Amino acid sequence: MQTLVRPSDTHASGSDPGLDPYHATSAAGRIEGPDKVSGRARYSADVRLPGMLWAKILRSPHAHARIHDIDTGAAAALPGVHAVLCYRNAPDIPWYDHGRLFDRTVRFAGDEVAAVAADSEATAEEALRAIRVTYEPLPCVLDMASALAPGAPAIHGTSNRAGDPAIEQRGNPRRGLREAELIIDRVYTTQVALHNALEPHGCVALWQDERLTLYASTQGVNTLRCEVADKLSIPERQVRVVTEHMGGGFGAKQVAWKHDVIAALLARESARPVHLMLDRHAENLATGNRNATRQHLRIGAKRDGTLTTITARIEIQIGAYRAGGETSSVDGIYHSLYACRNVRTEQAVVYTNTGPAVAFRAPGYVEGNFALESALDELARALNIDPIELRLRNYAETDQRRRKPYTSPDSLRRTYARVSEAFGWRRYVRSVDSGPKRRGIGFAAHDWVGGGGSPPGKVRLTLVPPGRFRLESAAQDIGTGTRTALAQVCAQALGVDIATLDIALGDSNLQLASPTSAGSATLATLAPAIHGAADQVRKRVLQAAAELLLEPAQALELRTGRVVANSGRELSLRSLCEHLGRRTITAIGKRAANRRSQSIRTCGAQCVEVEVDIETGEVRVVRVVASHDCGRIVNRHLVASQVMGGVMQGIGFALTEARVVDPRSGVVLNANLEDYKLPTVADTPVIIHAALDLADTEANVAGVKGIGEPPIIPTAAAIANAIFDAVGVRLYNTPFSVCGMLEKLSGPPHARMCDNDEPR
Amino acid sequence: MKPFDYAAPVNLDHSLRALARGRGTRALAGGTDLLALMKARVASPDVLLNVKQLRDLSRDIALDERGASLGALVTLADIELDPAIAQAFPALAQAAASAATPQLRNMATLGGTLLQRPRCWYFRSERFECWLKGGTECHARHGENQFHAVFDTGCCRAVHPSDVACALSALKAEIELRGSHGPRRLAIGEFFDPPREGRRVETVLRDDELVVAVHVPRPAPGSRSIYLKAMDRAAWAFALVSVAACLRMDEDRVAELELVLGGVATVPWPVGEALRHLVGKPLAARAIAEAARGALAGAEPLRMNAYKLPLAQALIRRALHSLAGSASEAVSLAPELHRGPP
Ligand SMILES: Cc1cc2nc3c(=O)[nH]c(=O)nc-3n(C[C@H](O)[C@H](O)[C@H](O)COP(=O)(O)OP(=O)(O)OC[C@H]3O[C@@H](n4cnc5c(N)ncnc54)[C@H](O)[C@@H]3O)c2cc1C
Numbered sequence A: 001m002q003t004l005v006r007p008s009d010t011h012a013s014g015s016d017p018g019l020d021p022y023h024a025t026s027a028a029g030r031i032e033g034p035d036k037v038s039g040r041a042r043y044s045a046d047v048r049l050p051g052m053l054w055a056k057i058l059r060s061p062h063a064h065a066r067i068h069d070i071d072t073g074a075a076a077a078l079p080g081v082h083a084v085l086c087y088r089n090a091p092d093i094p095w096y097d098h099g100r101l102f103d104r105t106v107r108f109a110g111d112e113v114a115a116v117a118a119d120s121e122a123t124a125e126e127a128l129r130a131i132r133v134t135y136e137p138l139p140c141v142l143d144m145a146s147a148l149a150p151g152a153p154a155i156h157g158t159s160n161r162a163g164d165p166a167i168e169q170r171g172n173p174r175r176g177l178r179e180a181e182l183i184i185d186r187v188y189t190t191q192v193a194l195h196n197a198l199e200p201h202g203c204v205a206l207w208q209d210e211r212l213t214l215y216a217s218t219q220g221v222n223t224l225r226c227e228v229a230d231k232l233s234i235p236e237r238q239v240r241v242v243t244e245h246m247g248g249g250f251g252a253k254q255v256a257w258k259h260d261v262i263a264a265l266l267a268r269e270s271a272r273p274v275h276l277m278l279d280r281h282a283e284n285l286a287t288g289n290r291n292a293t294r295q296h297l298r299i300g301a302k303r304d305g306t307l308t309t310i311t312a313r314i315e316i317q318i319g320a321y322r323a324g325g326e327t328s329s330v331d332g333i334y335h336s337l338y339a340c341r342n343v344r345t346e347q348a349v350v351y352t353n354t355g356p357a358v359a360f361r362a363p364g365y366v367e368g369n370f371a372l373e374s375a376l377d378e379l380a381r382a383l384n385i386d387p388i389e390l391r392l393r394n395y396a397e398t399d400q401r402r403r404k405p406y407t408s409p410d411s412l413r414r415t416y417a418r419v420s421e422a423f424g425w426r427r428y429v430r431s432v433d434s435g436p437k438r439r440g441i442g443f444a445a446h447d448w449v450g451g452g453g454s455p456p457g458k459v460r461l462t463l464v465p466p467g468r469f470r471l472e473s474a475a476q477d478i479g480t481g482t483r484t485a486l487a488q489v490c491a492q493a494l495g496v497d498i499a500t501l502d503i504a505l506g507d508s509n510l511q512l513a514s515p516t517s518a519g520s521a522t523l524a525t526l527a528p529a530i531h532g533a534a535d536q537v538r539k540r541v542l543q544a545a546a547e548l549l550l551e552p553a554q555a556l557e558l559r560t561g562r563v564v565a566n567s568g569r570e571l572s573l574r575s576l577c578e579h580l581g582r583r584t585i586t587a588i589g590k591r592a593a594n595r596r597s598q599s600i601r602t603c604g605a606q607c608v609e610v611e612v613d614i615e616t617g618e619v620r621v622v623r624v625v626a627s628h629d630c631g632r633i634v635n636r637h638l639v640a641s642q643v644m645g646g647v648m649q650g651i652g653f654a655l656t657e658a659r660v661v662d663p664r665s666g667v668v669l670n671a672n673l674e675d676y677k678l679p680t681v682a683d684t685p686v687i688i689h690a691a692l693d694l695a696d697t698e699a700n701v702a703g704v705k706g707i708g709e710p711p712i713i714p715t716a717a718a719i720a721n722a723i724f725d726a727v728g729v730r731l732y733n734t735p736f737s738v739c740g741m742l743e744k745l746s747g748p749p750h751a752r753m754c755d756n757d758e759p760r
Numbered sequence B: 001m002k003p004f005d006y007a008a009p010v011n012l013d014h015s016l017r018a019l020a021r022g023r024g025t026r027a028l029a030g031g032t033d034l035l036a037l038m039k040a041r042v043a044s045p046d047v048l049l050n051v052k053q054l055r056d057l058s059r060d061i062a063l064d065e066r067g068a069s070l071g072a073l074v075t076l077a078d079i080e081l082d083p084a085i086a087q088a089f090p091a092l093a094q095a096a097a098s099a100a101t102p103q104l105r106n107m108a109t110l111g112g113t114l115l116q117r118p119r120c121w122y123f124r125s126e127r128f129e130c131w132l133k134g135g136t137e138c139h140a141r142h143g144e145n146q147f148h149a150v151f152d153t154g155c156c157r158a159v160h161p162s163d164v165a166c167a168l169s170a171l172k173a174e175i176e177l178r179g180s181h182g183p184r185r186l187a188i189g190e191f192f193d194p195p196r197e198g199r200r201v202e203t204v205l206r207d208d209e210l211v212v213a214v215h216v217p218r219p220a221p222g223s224r225s226i227y228l229k230a231m232d233r234a235a236w237a238f239a240l241v242s243v244a245a246c247l248r249m250d251e252d253r254v255a256e257l258e259l260v261l262g263g264v265a266t267v268p269w270p271v272g273e274a275l276r277h278l279v280g281k282p283l284a285a286r287a288i289a290e291a292a293r294g295a296l297a298g299a300e301p302l303r304m305n306a307y308k309l310p311l312a313q314a315l316i317r318r319a320l321h322s323l324a325g326s327a328s329e330a331v332s333l334a335p336e337l338h339r340g341p342p
């Protein structure tokens, strides 16, 4: 299979290359690329400190149980064991809504029970096995249906509903229903998916006097510092979080997890640095997941396709705890993607005795989009209107939720045109249907609430001898290429070659407010701040040069390594630095607030072609064309890699990925990469990024928006719609497994060949 | 992983003696299965006996007019890439190529692939003391059994994971064993035997025996073979269901037919008996479809795996059509495949 970005596509539709400030550098390679491919890049797991110990966490084998007793005597007595922690000796730290760091009640199989630090990993593991825990198993509820059944055991308090449902309404949905000439009324379910970033969670903890350093795999060094300081009840300034390189997070690394604080406590207890990285198994039990959903959706429309109402009753499976971080808004997309006067959503959150959910790339939108965009396709078929045409007839020109105009009202429409053209939507000729393999095409659109960026976001830019610039931001590069993109923005804003720029990232000690890498916000937050810093630094460099060159500052221009006057005279930055001596030129750029009067959105569309084997139920995605509005494209390779990664993850969500929980014990059966089936390279189709590259200068001076989350959003619905096109089978439950496909393809007599009606 | 001793004997005799000495000794070949089992504490040998460097354990593929002899140390990659195997035994080459990933196929040996243990997630999880591991209960029967066996062979419902074993069964291979008491040679159908009380493993290999070679008889001229495997992703997945078939036609009539299913039982599952009536008849589409249904007679699917029945039937039809050289007509499962615009 081949995966490609058609070079001719990348700049085709948006801005004129002549006006594109990144035209020359858009294909720049990653700054850290050579370090990564040569193994020099240091990830958290690679940190080695003198005297360092290895830590492991004992986890509950039960989905719900009360701990009567823990005997750690034998474990502590093992030679090489330096610290053992459990509820008996660890500080009593509140955690989650109602829990503790080491709770006497465990609420999912995988919940933290005790931890050890030892000379070696093997000793640590042996010590874990020597800990004796007496549990009293409690009745458990593993899916939403049983959690909500009358008389179900409550996980917290008296009900498994986590608070009241969130209700949002505009207009009069009942009237909208009465006005409808056609109603689509369906129940959709989506499964629990696991993030499986290549690098697992974890950190290395080091105490020096009262100061703690965490080398952590985190999406937010500043957030983690704040949360860990809070949990340990120490001042924030005593905590430093360093994240040099990361192998992905997908949302699951945006909060402090228990292991972060456990590592710190073990290090304090043993007076040694402690290395605590999770293995794949723990990673898949206890560091978050995409919540399962059940969505009862009704959309009403006129015969001409005009939507009269959208209503959705949504239940989301949060698992045993609310882990915090970005919330999952399954309801969001119902209110914004289409122009509709009468919209109502009701989103309830349900506890179950399973690992806690946490933000996962476009949390909620992936799930909501699957339902909404499947329904739109069904509506288009019923009305005999082309699916893209139906969407255009209901195009949302303004942000109906916030009642504001969009900064780029036209971009979604443009992505429709881009994908449709690049895919050949209207020209598509279906192959003749003789053999068992049937092809079909599907379309889905999306929007996303994130990607606009927001304060706080600070960067520091300094001229350093012998004439280089140094850009500093506390923000971390989680693997997306932030380092490279920020450097490109800075070089472009200064007007110098990127090679004369150094960049430092991922260290809370830089004392610069920075965004968590979530909500597709990093670049859109920091790029404007960089422009601010660059403007100040340039001005001061030119002023200093003006004094030396005896030319007016307005007559000077900053170029790579030198300042050039209109008259032709120049001053090298090296000489400038020498003259400055100990004086430095440095400035802090701050992210200003977004305009109140406008709303920023990211959005896009995908077209997919699939091949369905009607005899074996196997589904193959043949090709995907994706177009997303992420504002100005700073680096087309980085954007394309987000698009490809998002599409692949979307294919996994649509076809093969699902956490499987044993229905009796609550044990996760596929917490590994053999049984939890991510798409492989062989499953990856041709992915064409039909880039839009439309600078959104209403949104911010840099014209940039985020691309991290959007590409995963529409993929599942587009695949479902393509499957319908291919074989006439409508799918309401993700993932579309071979088992589920065969059930659908064989119709009622074979019904219920596999139980996938309720998400697990 | 439990700590263990490591031994690297130089020849077979030394190895067999070591195996005979203690029950806690296990042969280590590619290690792709055994090490994973040890990490999961499903296997906890006291001694690992590396057989990979034995001077007299073959890693060669030899072909003559009688057939092929493959040494126990031949890797799946060797099988996959050997042109003579691909020519004489397409099903075997295809099965090897469909297994695991290129990296694993470079490590995995023929001996190991026959003796790998089931992938049942209850079996592989330390949390469950299931019947196959010496417990009293099969957790899969009432648990998550979408990947489990549809034929009932006793307490265990795990499926045999080996693609190559399935192909070798259809090719009527023989397994050559050596034990401290001497050699024996078993038909592959005898070598594999469903686990039962007193012997909770999938083969009749004794603790003091090693597989030394596999012999595949050359099929009568005109025979053709094929291996088809349904997976839930395009690579790196065990078979949901697989079919190995070997067919010889005499003019337009079936002369010989061997068909073995994978992914449906604790051992490779020959269904040749059910197809015996095809011998001597032409292979028409009707007959093929009937045979496919007949092959699954007697299946007792569990709560979540009934989909394997239509899947197996589809693969059987496809395999037979392909071998008979007749165009396979898609048998639509859906009552009517309707479609709207565009
Ligand atoms: C991720 C993954 C995916 C896989 N996918 C597939 C797949 O799709 N299809 C498939 O068929 N297989 C698959 N496999 C299984 C793989 O084929 C086996 O692990 C491999 O064949 C075992 O061979 P080995 O040489 O590594 O055996 P080892 O792991 O060394 O040994 C396995 C067992 O065989 C015994 N043994 C080895 N050699 C001998 C001998 N000569 N005599 C007696 N006993 C012996 C060992 O004692 C041990 O009990 C997969 C494995 C993994 C890890």
Ligand code: SF4
Pocket: B118, B120, B121, B122, B123, B130, B131, B132, B133, B137, B138, B139, B140, B141, B148, B155, B156, B157, B158
């Ligand atoms: S199917 Fe076999 S291996 Fe799996 S739980 Fe049952 S007895 Fe154990």
